[in-house]
Amino acid sequence: MNRADKIGYGVSGALHVGAILWIVTGGQWFFPKKSEPVVISQVAVMSEQDFNALMASAPKDAPQPSPEPVAPTAPATPSETPAPEAPAPETQATPEPKPQELPDPAPEPDAQPDVAALQAPPAPTEVTEVPPEMLPPVEQPSETVTPEISAKPKPKPAPRVAPTPAPEPPPEAKISDQAQPQETPDETAPADKVVEQPKDAAAPPEATTEIVTEATETVDKQESSAPMSSPRPSGKPKPPAPKPTETAAASKPEASKPAAPKPDTPAKPVDTASVNDALAAALGGAGTGGTGDAPVGPPITAGEKDALIVDVKRCWNVGALSSDALRTTVTLSVDMQPDGHPIISSIRLVGSSGGSGAAVDQAFEAGKRAIVRCGSDGFPLPPEKYGRWKTIEIDFNPEKMRMK
Amino acid sequence: MMRFVLSMLVALLLGPVAALAQDQEPLHITITDGVIEPLPFAIAGFIPETGDAGELATQISQVISGDLTGTGLFREIPSSAYIQNITSFETPVKYSDWQAINAQALVVGSVAMQGGKVVVKFRLFDVFSGQQMGDGQQLAASPASWRRLAHKVADVIYSRITGEGPYFDSRVVFVSESGPKDARQKRLAVMDYDGANVTYLTDASTIVLAPRFSRDGTKVLYTTFETGFPRIKMLDVATASARLLPEVPGTMTFAPRFSPDGTKIVYSLEQNGNTDLWMMDVASGQTQRLTTSPSIETSPSFSPDGSRIVFESDRSGTQQLYIMPVQGGDATRISFGDGRYSTPVWSPRGDMIAFTKQNQGRFHIGVMRTDGSEERLLTSSFLDEGPTWSPNGRVIMFTRESPGAEGQASLYSVDISGRNLKKVPTPGPASDPAWSPLLP
Numbered sequence: 001m002n003r004a005d006k007i008g009y010g011v012s013g014a015l016h017v018g019a020i021l022w023i024v025t026g027g028q029w030f031f032p033k034k035s036e037p038v039v040i041s042q043v044a045v046m047s048e049q050d051f052n053a054l055m056a057s058a059p060k061d062a063p064q065p066s067p068e069p070v071a072p073t074a075p076a077t078p079s080e081t082p083a084p085e086a087p088a089p090e091t092q093a094t095p096e097p098k099p100q101e102l103p104d105p106a107p108e109p110d111a112q113p114d115v116a117a118l119q120a121p122p123a124p125t126e127v128t129e130v131p132p133e134m135l136p137p138v139e140q141p142s143e144t145v146t147p148e149i150s151a152k153p154k155p156k157p158a159p160r161v162a163p164t165p166a167p168e169p170p171p172e173a174k175i176s177d178q179a180q181p182q183e184t185p186d187e188t189a190p191a192d193k194v195v196e197q198p199k200d201a202a203a204p205p206e207a208t209t210e211i212v213t214e215a216t217e218t219v220d221k222q223e224s225s226a227p228m229s230s231p232r233p234s235g236k237p238k239p240p241a242p243k244p245t246e247t248a249a250a251s252k253p254e255a256s257k258p259a260a261p262k263p264d265t266p267a268k269p270v271d272t273a274s275v276n277d278a279l280a281a282a283l284g285g286a287g288t289g290g291t292g293d294a295p296v297g298p299p300i301t302a303g304e305k306d307a308l309i310v311d312v313k314r315c316w317n318v319g320a321l322s323s324d325a326l327r328t329t330v331t332l333s334v335d336m337q338p339d340g341h342p343i344i345s346s347i348r349l350v351g352s353s354g355g356s357g358a359a360v361d362q363a364f365e366a367g368k369r370a371i372v373r374c375g376s377d378g379f380p381l382p383p384e385k386y387g388r389w390k391t392i393e394i395d396f397n398p399e400k401m402r403m404k
Numbered sequence: 405m406m407r408f409v410l411s412m413l414v415a416l417l418l419g420p421v422a423a424l425a426q427d428q429e430p431l432h433i434t435i436t437d438g439v440i441e442p443l444p445f446a447i448a449g450f451i452p453e454t455g456d457a458g459e460l461a462t463q464i465s466q467v468i469s470g471d472l473t474g475t476g477l478f479r480e481i482p483s484s485a486y487i488q489n490i491t492s493f494e495t496p497v498k499y500s501d502w503q504a505i506n507a508q509a510l511v512v513g514s515v516a517m518q519g520g521k522v523v524v525k526f527r528l529f530d531v532f533s534g535q536q537m538g539d540g541q542q543l544a545a546s547p548a549s550w551r552r553l554a555h556k557v558a559d560v561i562y563s564r565i566t567g568e569g570p571y572f573d574s575r576v577v578f579v580s581e582s583g584p585k586d587a588r589q590k591r592l593a594v595m596d597y598d599g600a601n602v603t604y605l606t607d608a609s610t611i612v613l614a615p616r617f618s619r620d621g622t623k624v625l626y627t628t629f630e631t632g633f634p635r636i637k638m639l640d641v642a643t644a645s646a647r648l649l650p651e652v653p654g655t656m657t658f659a660p661r662f663s664p665d666g667t668k669i670v671y672s673l674e675q676n677g678n679t680d681l682w683m684m685d686v687a688s689g690q691t692q693r694l695t696t697s698p699s700i701e702t703s704p705s706f707s708p709d710g711s712r713i714v715f716e717s718d719r720s721g722t723q724q725l726y727i728m729p730v731q732g733g734d735a736t737r738i739s740f741g742d743g744r745y746s747t748p749v750w751s752p753r754g755d756m757i758a759f760t761k762q763n764q765g766r767f768h769i770g771v772m773r774t775d776g777s778e779e780r781l782l783t784s785s786f787l788d789e790g791p792t793w794s795p796n797g798r799v800i801m802f803t804r805e806s807p808g809a810e811g812q813a814s815l816y817s818v819d820i821s822g823r824n825l826k827k828v829p830t831p832g833p834a835s836d837p838a839w840s841p842l843l844p
Contacts, residue, residue, distance in 0.1 A: 305433055309434075312433070313435045313438050314439065315439075316438035316439065317438060317439050317443060317508075318440060319440040319441050319442060319477055320477040321566065322567035322568040323820070323821075344533070361567070365530070368533060369530075370435075372532040372533060391430035391431070393430045393431070394434070395433070396435050397435065397436045398438065400437055401437070
């Protein structure tokens with residue numbers, strides 16, 4: 001055993017001995033203190049009649065207790081003395097101890113409202129006075145709150161609304177210094193148009209583009225966007241990327257010159273797209289071979305699917321279906337137009353289960369009515385993914401709609 | 405190594421093909437939730453084609469509308485909302501005008517008096533599909549039967565749209581009540597299913613109970629107390645003549661019901677304090693005992709194919725429902741819920757059994773599968789009892805009695821879905837309804 005071990009054993013032994021001693025002797029100092037017993041004071045409950053009787057006999061002494069509370073003002077000075085002071089008034093009012101006790105345990109204001117409340121006439125008047133006092137404070141906070149609320153929203157809408165109408169020119173000028181001064185201002189002679197075009201070119205300004213495209217997209221994009229989106233999935237990403245910028249830039253100058261440029265550039269793509277759409281509509285889209293013509297786009301998202309389901313199910317009325325039809329699941333197929341409208345003549349039954357022939361017919365008619373009714377306004381489907389919803393198959397499963 | 409390279413090449417070649425195939429697959433969605441609401445329809449007037457048919461055309465149109473809306477499955481669009489004014493039976497339908505007011509079904513008809521008969525023509529259109537539903541039809545009848553004509557038209561419309569069988573052109577026999585509760589007078593009456601055309605079949609001299617139609621609707625069985633004890637009588641509806649069925653002296657017979665083919669009657673017979681089920685051949689009067697239990701067996705009802713009988717028995721200690729072969733023999737208990745079950749009636753479709761259930765001080769009308777599964781209580785009140793099925797098995801009519809000394813019995817009907825609970829109009833208090841088959 002070397003020296004280090006000896007030291008270790010020594011320290012360990014000392015600690016153990018200390019711990020044992022602490023356990024044996026220390027506990028005495030750490031025993032929990034016994035909680036003081038709860039003092040329970042008995043309170044006698046007296047009826048209102050008894051109290052009234054006491055009070056009726058008390059008025060003569062009433063003037064006496066009033067000076068008494070003056071004497072108890074002493075309690076403010078010594079905290080311990082209230083007990084000895086209390087007996088003194090009690091002895092003075094020995095014939096009626098209870099009314100004297102009322103001022104003692106509680107401060108004066110408690111005793112006074114009690115007596116006042118016992119007197120029938122004043123009590124209702126006080127109650128009536130209270131509500132009018134409450135009303136004004138209610139009004140005041142409401143007034144203070146409203147300006148705070150109104151002040152906050154104001155600044156929020158301000159920045160959103162402001163950029164679109166007026167503040168555009170100044171930022172445009174700055175942006176045009178960076179990107180456009182090379183070409184566009186020189187080519188376009190009119191000053192006003194030159195200023196506007198750089199905005200569009202630099203125009204990621206989202207608010208303006210969105211608003212403008214909402215109004216014009218349906219016309220413009222049908223012409224130009226179909227070829228733009230279709231090559232993306234199959235072809236390379238870069239070639240189409242510059243095209244949209246060019247076409248977008250070109251389309252807006254064209255907007256100022258509506259007649260000439262439109263027939264020039266987009267003539268061919270517009271024709272092919274519209275012809276393809278018309279063919280798809282006319283032929284019922286029964287596997288129109290070239291999926292490459294229709295924009296396929298990314299897969300349909302769950303949210304887009306849910307939106308379609310919600311739109312269809314609100315028109316699927318099973319209230320008039322027979323009980324047999326309510327046990328029948330039918331699958332309907334419908335070909336769609338690019339604008340989201342179903343081709344009614346293409347609605348067909350592609351499968352059924354669980355019902356007889358008549359029940360299948362009824363279930364099919366109910367499903368067809370749902371498609372026709374809610375499809376009359378067009379289903380909420382992304383046009384850029386038309387290739388993915390050119391044909392839709394819908395299972396109408398009334399399992400949850402059966403008799404309760 | 406070579407195999408690995410080849411497999412990789414094949415995978416590379418087939419990959420785009422598979423992707424293309426996936427792209428071409430149609431978008432597939434599943435709808436499991438819909439809406440349950442009355443189907444809006446429009447009756448573009450039944451146009452009178454002859455001068456004397458104007459009032460009749462209006463009445464027929466009203467009855468048709470009442471039949472359809474009374475099911476709770478249809479909602480009529482008021483004529484004030486119509487856009488297209490159809491002035492002739494041949495007027496082409498502008499579907500867009502009817503789509504605009506959300507009419508999903510359109511009825512166009514005409515009424516004419518020809519050769520002393522009422523002639524009704526009608527067509528039914530599916531507005532949103534833009535096509536006619538089925539062929540147009542023409543019906544003719546005597547002017548006195550104009551209500552039946554209207555019911556027939558409504559039946560066709562109802563069946564074409566819902567797929568259910570018809571039931572408007574049917575009748576109900578019931579017990580018409582009058583007088584105070586402790587001295588109630590009861591007599592048999594028959595009426596259209598909608599409460600019209602009430603005709604009394606018996607007088608109020610004796611108490612009558614539990615009438616039951618034969619399957620062809622020409623005869624009615626009921627229990628009468630004219631001898632002081634319950635006995636079974638068979639009444640001819642056309643002539644209102646009735647005769648007592650043969651009986652064994654010292655017995656009481658009640659709760660009769662026809663077999664589906666009308667050749668036999670099953671009923672309860674009480675003898676020496678014990679009640680069992682018996683069967684009688686209508687032609688020969690020969691009887692056959694079906695049960696021999698010391699308990700009380702009553703309220704028998706045939707299955708539509710006539711092979712089985714459902715009845716109530718307290719052999720287990722409380723009233724429960726049992727099914728046994730038509731020849732008698734072992735019975736299978738089908739009700740196991742809380743409370744007491746009684747007055748079972750087999751659905752005309754054969755798939756369900758309606759019953760009265762008493763539980764926790766309340767009475768219910770319910771339905772269950774023939775094996776006792778899928779029990780559903782359709783109503784709940786102080787006293788509901790005695791269900792009877794409509795000819796198509798979609799609606800149940802029953803007796804509901806209100807509490808108290810002034811309480812009265814009334815007839816109610818309810819869809820088997822539990823919806824469309826409504827009171828059937830009767831001239832006064834009424835009980836014990838029995839639905840007839842569809843009239844020929």
